[in-house]
Amino acid sequence: MAEAMQQHGVDQSQSGPWSVLDVYGEVELSWSPDLRQEVLTVLAKSSALAVRLARVTYIDSSGIAALVEGFQRARSHHQRFVLLSPSPPVRSVLELARLDRVFPIFPDLAAATAAGG
């Protein structure tokens, strides 16, 4: 989906019931509205969304807000929403915002599936 030269992007795939968004690069003010839209678009047609964050090198509060909005929308519509393998920069911001206790976070899709997402 994204070109190699881009500093950020998202690859979308399907694994069983899960729609997977594999986010990479810097997630910040200039791009987070696109990620927010991507998350909401997937949630409009899928009952389970996993957002993989292993390749995210930087995230700011606007990127976190996009994830929170997706999580809240999923919860209100009885959908599954999980975060997979957040990179150290992402985990640091999640902890700073105390959201590591809010989001379901798993190392991989198998663990999320085993836990019921």
Added chain:
Amino acid sequence: MSARPLLDLELAAEAAALPAMRRQLCATLERLRVPAATRDRLVLAVHEACANVIRHGYGDRAGGRMRLSVYRVRQWLHFRLRDQAPALVPPTLVARDLDECRPGGLGLPIIDQTMQRWCWLPQRHRDGNVLNMWCRWSKGVS
């Protein structure tokens, strides 16, 4: 305050200018040998301050400018961010409770948790705001 800032950067108040600001600030903090974890938190906090200027100060309007200056004053790092946006009303600048889970409003709590002191000073009788942020730091101590 020392006469010469460690970093003095004027930048456009737009999201596209933030990655370069982060890189320059990161390099400045690396030169001071600020530990990586502390450095990354400081860069994030300053980024959030700039993002607030862009979104709330200038309201995403193009053409605004801001100026970031970084000083070292004894055991303190002092970050000063100036803009020419309409003066903000100080009572509205309160870091929200992080136990409240909602999208948005995370910028100030990030600043609040990273800096030991911060204050936002609207300019009287003219546009513009100055955000001062201080982080206690001494070499070798995170």
